[in-house]
Amino acid sequence: MIAAAFERARSEHRSALIGYLPAGFPSATGCVRALRAMVEAGVDIVEVGLPYSDPLMDGPTIQAAVDQALSAGTGTREVLATVGEVAHSGVPVLVMTYWNPVERYGVERFANELAAAGGSGVITPDLTPEEAGPWLAACAEARLDPVLLVAPSSTDARLVKITARCRGFVYAASTMGVTGARTAVSTVAPGLVARVRKVSELPVAVGLGVSSGAQAAGVASYADGVIVGSAFVQVLLDAPDEDSGIRAVSTLAADLAEGVRRRSP
Amino acid sequence: MSSLPDETGHFGSYGGRFVPEALMAALDELEQAYADARADPSFGAELAELHRSYTGRPSPLTDATRLSRHTGGARILLKREDLNHTGSHKINNVLGQALLTRRMGKPRVIAETGAGQHGVATATAAALLGLECVVYMGEEDTVRQALNVARMRLLGADVVPVTIGSRTLKDAINEAMRDWVSTVDTTHYLLGTVAGPHPFPVMVRDFQAIVGQETRAQVMELTGGLPDAIAACVGGGSNAIGIFHEFIGDESVGLYGFEAAGDGVSTGRHAATLFAGSPGVLHGARSYLLQDADGQTAVTHSISAGLDYPGVGPEHAWLKDTGRAQYDGVTDAEAMEAFRLLCRTEGIIPAIESAHAVYGAVQLGRRLGPGTVIVVNLSGRGDKDVDTAARWFDVLDPPADTTAGAPGEQM
Ligand SMILES: Cc1ncc(COP(=O)(O)O)c(C=O)c1O
Numbered sequence: 091m092i093a094a095a096f097e098r099a100r101s102e103h104r105s106a107l108i109g110y111l112p113a114g115f116p117s118a119t120g121c122v123r124a125l126r127a128m129v130e131a132g133v134d135i136v137e138v139g140l141p142y143s144d145p146l147m148d149g150p151t152i153q154a155a156v157d158q159a160l161s162a163g164t165g166t167r168e169v170l171a172t173v174g175e176v177a178h179s180g181v182p183v184l185v186m187t188y189w190n191p192v193e194r195y196g197v198e199r200f201a202n203e204l205a206a207a208g209g210s211g212v213i214t215p216d217l218t219p220e221e222a223g224p225w226l227a228a229c230a231e232a233r234l235d236p237v238l239l240v241a242p243s244s245t246d247a248r249l250v251k252i253t254a255r256c257r258g259f260v261y262a263a264s265t266m267g268v269t270g271a272r273t274a275v276s277t278v279a280p281g282l283v284a285r286v287r288k289v290s291e292l293p294v295a296v297g298l299g300v301s302s303g304a305q306a307a308g309v310a311s312y313a314d315g316v317i318v319g320s321a322f323v324q325v326l327l328d329a330p331d332e333d334s335g336i337r338a339v340s341t342l343a344a345d346l347a348e349g350v351r352r353r354s355p
Numbered sequence: 356m357s358s359l360p361d362e363t364g365h366f367g368s369y370g371g372r373f374v375p376e377a378l379m380a381a382l383d384e385l386e387q388a389y390a391d392a393r394a395d396p397s398f399g400a401e402l403a404e405l406h407r408s409y410t411g412r413p414s415p416l417t418d419a420t421r422l423s424r425h426t427g428g429a430r431i432l433l434k435r436e437d438l439n440h441t442g443s444h445k446i447n448n449v450l451g452q453a454l455l456t457r458r459m460g461k462p463r464v465i466a467e468t469g470a471g472q473h474g475v476a477t478a479t480a481a482a483l484l485g486l487e488c489v490v491y492m493g494e495e496d497t498v499r500q501a502l503n504v505a506r507m508r509l510l511g512a513d514v515v516p517v518t519i520g521s522r523t524l525k526d527a528i529n530e531a532m533r534d535w536v537s538t539v540d541t542t543h544y545l546l547g548t549v550a551g552p553h554p555f556p557v558m559v560r561d562f563q564a565i566v567g568q569e570t571r572a573q574v575m576e577l578t579g580g581l582p583d584a585i586a587a588c589v590g591g592g593s594n595a596i597g598i599f600h601e602f603i604g605d606e607s608v609g610l611y612g613f614e615a616a617g618d619g620v621s622t623g624r625h626a627a628t629l630f631a632g633s634p635g636v637l638h639g640a641r642s643y644l645l646q647d648a649d650g651q652t653a654v655t656h657s658i659s660a661g662l663d664y665p666g667v668g669p670e671h672a673w674l675k676d677t678g679r680a681q682y683d684g685v686t687d688a689e690a691m692e693a694f695r696l697l698c699r700t701e702g703i704i705p706a707i708e709s710a711h712a713v714y715g716a717v718q719l720g721r722r723l724g725p726g727t728v729i730v731v732n733l734s735g736r737g738d739k740d741v742d743t744a745a746r747w748f749d750v751l752d753p754p755a756d757t758t759a760g761a762p763g764e765q766m
Contacts, residue, residue: 142650142651143520143651143652144520144525144529144637144638144652145529146374146375146529146532146533146536146638147375147533147536149533150519153519157519157520160651165648165649165651166649166650189373189636190635190636190637190644190646190650190652191649191650191651192650193635193636193650194635194646194648194649194650195649195650215375216373216374216375216636216639217373218372218373218374218376218379220363220371220372221371221372221373238376239375239376240376241375241376241377241379241380242377243376243377243379243380243381243539244376244379244380245380248376248379252376263375263376263377265537266377266536266537266539266540267377267536267537268533268536268537
């Protein structure tokens, strides 16, 4: 299903747009509504974050959202339920999760229940290929796409090792740093994407820092997918209430969707 | 046994690397730099000279005869890491990693700190070697260890209070990791304990192993034999591994780690990770941790900032599972009882962290019986804790009742 979404974008001569929110943020139902609003406004693939107490890869924006979701009692079951509700909207849904909650839930159990809920894949930002063996087996069994990350500092040998273990797409962390909107999207990302293309046929999606249609268009000029997280979280954090937050998510998603179709250099 | 970890940093199923890909190149670089340094005699010589002329090693072994009256006949020896420059065992590891930082050509170090002892040691080494230094410290810890915050700032370090999460050591490690991901080209993360991704657990252990090596020679000289038991407090586990490691192959030597049981393990307000936790992944490695049913890290409590941590080094997890070491909890109240006992019997004010080990050793002595020899790793001195201890004992003792040492000596 993930491959099909990238294929469709490719046939339309554009990049795919991938939108992220943590489950339970701004509330359990608010998250589902916001993700559906993204899809209606043109997001091709949805990432549901599993809120975790120690989000090492995340900057202050996503930390704040995750804190709020955890305080509201969002656990692994709630994440799976969120996936189930968003999967009805017809786009592929991935879970983005740090590793320990998966290990704790049970590797096979997590994979099987996510697949049963309609999930298509899982992004694991702190699972290295060296430690991923049992997880990859469980994903294969459950027909889920495992997505690992590559970074600007990854050697070519590591790019081979990592991409060989990815399905669906390869997640390229565009900068050396944590999540968060940036005024200028990284200058090293195009080089990283080019290096990935030499070793893998998979689509490459770029994340970390995109917050506007113009930035999305810039990334779309060299990547198969544009991942946006903190910017969606930020408009929800800034909104005076949930309804206006969701309207702001729609507006942002439409701007980004227009951006990935523009592909300006 | 001493061949652990394997080449991928595993102690059995524990250890390894669970980190963002962005850090893998830096961990590989560190592993290589450490291997090169170990093979270079000039590195070892420079470190040995710093230990001798700067830290004041070897640290003495004190025969604690008056304390030993409270153990039912067991003889307690104190390995005096509290007498090191900067006041704890932390300096042993810091000097090693600081020299390594210079070898790697990086101008900046960052560190996490709980009690502030690792932060102070890092700030000290940074000043000594001319490195820029930023220390992350949970906001709660900056309050309870205010003296150490001032020390770090006097030494020229930038202390950043961490205001997210539980505002203690675990959150300080998160912030340091976030800094490192963005600055890895110029910065070494000078981790203060035997936790974290490979190669930290093995490298920090090696830098702390000097404690056990000296202990072996000193106990042999004093008693003519090996000790019966070694006792150490366990936060992340570095002072414990440091003194254990030399004795792992000596099956007759019991290895005992004492964790912070806070208000009591049954209350849920504690930090007894090995005693009450379960296997999982935190801060880059698989080990025991305190977590809920969903794998969210638990909020911990201890009167001692340096033990107030929900994780523990992977080698300890392996030592526990194999039965080679035993781990038990010591409550806040028990640790403070031992704190006072050591003050009154030996004229030594210990770090509250180390007081956990003193309590454990006294209890152990009563179990092991007369004639046995127990070495306690007295990991640090209590200057930083005077404020906490003064308030603690004000609560327990009305001012009129301060005349006799008797209550404190009754343990
Ligand atoms: C004096 C002292 N002992 C023990 C510890 C606990 O650390 P570890 O378990 O790594 O020795 C600390 C940490 O801050 C400390 O300052």
